[in-house]
């Protein structure tokens with residue numbers, strides 16, 4: 192009967208919620224030890240210049256190889272880490288790893304490509320963020336080869352003074368020498384005033400913009416004009432999530448010549464990425 196189907200549906204829904212809570216609790220129980228035990232890994236995904244056919248850098252993406260929970264993707268734990276505040280510790284671990292990787296390459300005389308690191312929105316609300324960044328830069332002696340990625344939702348504040356404070360944090364990072372990317376552009380509110388307020392070097396177009404443009408002339412127009420706006424404002428424009436030759440062609444037609452996606456290279460562990468760079472040097 193319908194009543195039975197509905198109650199089955201509710202039970203199924205309840206089971207899912209319970210299962211999700213149980214997983215979140217497990218994640219919370221394992222995360223600190225996971226950090227101490229070096230269970231978190233930095234994987235690197237290349238960025239590509241479609242016009243000159245050259246690799247121009249990479250993005251650092253976290254993976255968690257947990258003995259208790261298995262091999263996890265960021266989508267499975269970053270949300271939980273944000274809720275608990277733990278994400279800021281994770282981000283500094285990743286930053287430290289990338290700084291170290293770049294220093295080791297430099298000292299070995301190997302070519303260094305710029306690597307961008309995702310920064311949680313929680314950082315720019317945290318008092319100590321800039322101090323920790325300054326300490327890290329002092330420790331490694333240089334910012335060369337490190338870029339930061341922030342999403343526009345990071346500037347989504349209730350009050351304008353909070354937002355102004357967040358913008359100041361980014362300006363200071365920029366003055367310190369970091370290149371700043373606006374990540375996932377076009378997927379959220381796309382607050383255009385941010386483009387004027389923030390000292391941005393790179394606009395990263397969200398994959399949904401590209402996908403939506405594949406079968407819509409109207410979206411192609413949005414994409415083309417967003418790309419032009421980015422270039423007019425002096426930014427490099429990179430599109431994420433390119434998977435096919437058709438998507439590459441579409442992007443070139445829309446005026447974008449930098450991309451990142453499975454079509455050019457999947458995220459890979461550090462050692463594999465070093466081989467990748469060596470083969471292309």
Ligand code: C2E
Nearest residue numbers: 252253264265285309310311432433434451452453454458
């Ligand atoms: P993001 O920064 O927008 O990173 C791009 C995501 O798109 C990555 O997912 C990447 O693997 C995926 N991707 C790349 N090429 C393609 C493609 O051709 N097709 C499709 N469908 N996807 C592609 P990933 O690694 O699962 O990371 C997801 C998100 O987790 C990231 O999105 C970022 O917001 C967050 N994240 C990753 N690492 C960190 C980190 O160290 N700290 C923080 N705070 N967030 C992180």
Ligand code: MG
Nearest residue numbers: 250309340374
């Ligand atoms: Mg990113």
Ligand code: MG
Nearest residue numbers: 374375395431
């Ligand atoms: Mg992105």
Ligand code: MG
Nearest residue numbers: 375397398431
């Ligand atoms: Mg994205």
